[in-house]
Amino acid sequence: MDRVNTLPVVDWDLAAVSVRELNQFLHDLPGSEREATGEWPTIRVHNPAGQHSIAVGLQVPVQVEVLGDGGYFLAGMNQHALVTVHGNVGWSVAENIMSGRVHVKGCASECAGASGQGGLIVIEKDTSSRCGISMKGCDIVVGGSVGHMSAFMAQAGTLVVCGDAAAGLGDSLYEATIYVQGLIHGLGADAREEPMTSADCERVATLLSRAGLPGDPKQFKRIASARSLYHWHADAANEY
Amino acid sequence: MLEESYSFNRTVMDYIHHAAEHGLYEIRGLGAKRALPTFDDLVFLTASASRYPLEGYREKCQTKTLLGTRYAKKPIELEIPITIAGMSFGALSANVKEALGQAATAMGTSTTTGDGGMTPEERHSSKTLVYQCLPSRYGFNPDDLRKANAIELVIGQGAKPGGGGMLLGQKISPRVAAMRTLPAGIDQRSACRHPDWTGPDDLAIKLRELREITDWQLPIYIKMGATRVREDVKLAVKAGADVVVIDGMQGGTAATQQTFIEHAGIPTLAALPLAVEALDEMNVLGEVQLIISGGIRSGADVAKALALGANAVAIGQGVLMALGCNSATYVQHGSRVDATDDYARLETAPGYCHHCHTGRCPVGITTQLPELEARLDPAWGAQRLKNYLQVLTMELTTLARACGKSNVHHLEREDLVALTIEAAAMAKVPLAGTNWIPGLAGNE
Numbered sequence: 001m002d003r004v005n006t007l008p009v010v011d012w013d014l015a016a017v018s019v020r021e022l023n024q025f026l027h028d029l030p031g032s033e034r035e036a037t038g039e040w041p042t043i044r045v046h047n048p049a050g051q052h053s054i055a056v057g058l059q060v061p062v063q064v065e066v067l068g069d070g071g072y073f074l075a076g077m078n079q080h081a082l083v084t085v086h087g088n089v090g091w092s093v094a095e096n097i098m099s100g101r102v103h104v105k106g107c108a109s110e111c112a113g114a115s116g117q118g119g120l121i122v123i124e125k126d127t128s129s130r131c132g133i134s135m136k137g138c139d140i141v142v143g144g145s146v147g148h149m150s151a152f153m154a155q156a157g158t159l160v161v162c163g164d165a166a167a168g169l170g171d172s173l174y175e176a177t178i179y180v181q182g183l184i185h186g187l188g189a190d191a192r193e194e195p196m197t198s199a200d201c202e203r204v205a206t207l208l209s210r211a212g213l214p215g216d217p218k219q220f221k222r223i224a225s226a227r228s229l230y231h232w233h234a235d236a237a238n239e240y
Numbered sequence: 241m242l243e244e245s246y247s248f249n250r251t252v253m254d255y256i257h258h259a260a261e262h263g264l265y266e267i268r269g270l271g272a273k274r275a276l277p278t279f280d281d282l283v284f285l286t287a288s289a290s291r292y293p294l295e296g297y298r299e300k301c302q303t304k305t306l307l308g309t310r311y312a313k314k315p316i317e318l319e320i321p322i323t324i325a326g327m328s329f330g331a332l333s334a335n336v337k338e339a340l341g342q343a344a345t346a347m348g349t350s351t352t353t354g355d356g357g358m359t360p361e362e363r364h365s366s367k368t369l370v371y372q373c374l375p376s377r378y379g380f381n382p383d384d385l386r387k388a389n390a391i392e393l394v395i396g397q398g399a400k401p402g403g404g405g406m407l408l409g410q411k412i413s414p415r416v417a418a419m420r421t422l423p424a425g426i427d428q429r430s431a432c433r434h435p436d437w438t439g440p441d442d443l444a445i446k447l448r449e450l451r452e453i454t455d456w457q458l459p460i461y462i463k464m465g466a467t468r469v470r471e472d473v474k475l476a477v478k479a480g481a482d483v484v485v486i487d488g489m490q491g492g493t494a495a496t497q498q499t500f501i502e503h504a505g506i507p508t509l510a511a512l513p514l515a516v517e518a519l520d521e522m523n524v525l526g527e528v529q530l531i532i533s534g535g536i537r538s539g540a541d542v543a544k545a546l547a548l549g550a551n552a553v554a555i556g557q558g559v560l561m562a563l564g565c566n567s568a569t570y571v572q573h574g575s576r577v578d579a580t581d582d583y584a585r586l587e588t589a590p591g592y593c594h595h596c597h598t599g600r601c602p603v604g605i606t607t608q609l610p611e612l613e614a615r616l617d618p619a620w621g622a623q624r625l626k627n628y629l630q631v632l633t634m635e636l637t638t639l640a641r642a643c644g645k646s647n648v649h650h651l652e653r654e655d656l657v658a659l660t661i662e663a664a665a666m667a668k669v670p671l672a673g674t675n676w677i678p679g680l681a682g683n684e
């Protein structure tokens with residue numbers, strides 16, 4: 001679920017309380033029976049001031065609005081929650097995300113969505129290097145450009161890049177798929193461009209629409225694994 | 241006269257021939273096979289007239305071990321200072337993981353997950369389970385994290401410090417593949433660096449994230465292969481570790497390059513005193529606990545490790561051997577069955593096998609093939625391992641009592657001397673019969 005109606009808003013000011021107190025409050029919220037009702041509480045976090053580990057380990061349907069910049073690991077290991085950051089984020093936003101949605105209105109630093117297993121990550125502007133590293137099934141939509149070695153060793157899921165991709169894109173890819181609308185400044189080992197099918201266009205269109213970002217699916221290029229690194233030496237498999 | 245070259249002996253020639261024929265380096269399992277200084281090079285100065293011993297069979301000798309007391313709300317209390325090292329489901333069969341859990345639970349100690357995540361069998365059978373957070377993050381998820389009793393963030397291991405893991409296609413069964421989100425049958429490479437942080441400053445922030453997610457309940461261990469031990473231990477302490485785990489170069493692996501196993505890292509004997517000194521210099525001795533691993537085999541090894549300052553040890557290869565690794569037979573329906581032909585098919589023999597990487601373990605330990613896995617019954621394996629851990633504990637307390645200690649953690653460096661100059665220098669204890677500790681300033 002990407003959008004929900006909300007119950008009354010609760011305000012937390014990180015200038016006055018600690019990240020620890022905020023996270024404990026979020027962890028203590030009652031269970032997931034609200035998931036289907038669409039009536040989720042909204043927690044507004046003021047003055048995040050680039051602090052690390054804000055809203056990590058959430059497990060229940062809750063909407064968190066972070067009003068400013070976050071530091072490392074914002075919304076790490078997210079489950080079910082919808083976290084929106086009205087600012088930029090540091091390293092490894094939504095690392096190991098399992099489900100739910102993390103939406104950054106600004107830019108993200110390195111390793112956005114690292115090893116994410118499910119859910120959706122939206123970065124409206126640019127991300128730095130290794131966006132989607134080791135991703136294992138999450139979807140990532142970047143409105144701007146991505147830095148070098150993005151989707152390095154990505155195993156499953158989708159990375160959609162509306163802008164450009166720096167060198168080394170998709171190095172050592174497994175079964176994840178990358179779509180890039182702009183320029184690709186070089187592919188990594190074992191990554192190759194493949195023809196866009198109608199199913200690919202549909203996949204990109206769906207993700208852009210869920211992310212609320214513009215883009216013409218037909219302009220995207222599809223990058224996937226050539227699978228030539230899947231075996232150390234195909235002719236001598238028994239010799240290892 | 242036949243004269244073999246020292247530099248180019250038959251082993252070296254075999255290596256060159258193999259390299260020339262295949263164009264591939266050798267990958268294998270287990271740990272370093274070369275001769276290295278070990279705990280065997282130390283002996284205890286047990287009690288005599290100047291110290292009095294405790295009565296071997298009557299006076300109590302405590303073995304309880306507390307880990308994770310620095311920051312965690314729920315530290316771990318073990319009955320013995322001997323833990324089971326992290327080994328993955330994938331490298332090991334599900335039956336073996338279950339046996340490890342059962343034996344560890346029966347002995348009141350912990351077992352540890354590995355690359356590939358936590359299996360339900362393992363969680364169910366283990367009272368105290370340490371959940372590894374590895375660079376690959378295969379199968380890593382917050383639900384299992386919250387089910388764990390402690391977290392072990394793995395930076396490296398003794399068999400391959402600085403290197404990633406490897407699981408060859410033969411062992412990537414559909415279940416293993418699904419747990420790792422990988423296609424079945426591929427040769428799987430595990431990363432050597434974590435995907436979401438780099439360097440010691442980031443490590444501190446990562447630890448804090450893990451603590452936040454688990455509400456500061458669980459102890460966090462940091463495991464490292466033994467290389468620049470003094471610096472690495474200090475950085476781990478600064479990053480906020482509750483427990484530091486140092487794995488010496490004799491530590492085992494399911495599969496890595498032979499060149500790594502034999503030529504990277506320092507021996508466990510050298511690593512342990514460096515780690516203790518680092519903790520001392522950071523003023524956290526007793527506050528941050530130290531686990532040492534890498535070639536621990538006997539109760540004497542455990543006693544010496546504790547005397548040198550470790551709070552506990554972790555054992556991997558010894559555990560596999562207790563389950564029958566390198567044994568000529570396996571047990572099926574109560575009878576011993578000869579496995580030497582299966583070893584021969586791997587071009588090895590009982591006593592020489594290091595072929596865990598093949599997935600065709602003759603005794604059913606490091607395999608995912610159902611017909612081989614069936615060779616190890618979990619209940620039988622658990623009993624064997626329990627026996628082994630029991631013997632280690634009895635040997636440990638025997639030596640501690642003979643040194644006059646009512647608690648194994650009271651063993652101390654002063655109880656030891658070395659039999660070789662190398663061991664004296666590494667362990668920083670005097671050469672037997674002298675006051676000489678080579679390399680210690682003012683002691684030349």
Ligand code: SF4
Nearest residue numbers: 565566593595596601
């Ligand atoms: S017997 Fe099995 S566990 Fe032991 S070294 Fe050989 S393959 Fe590995």
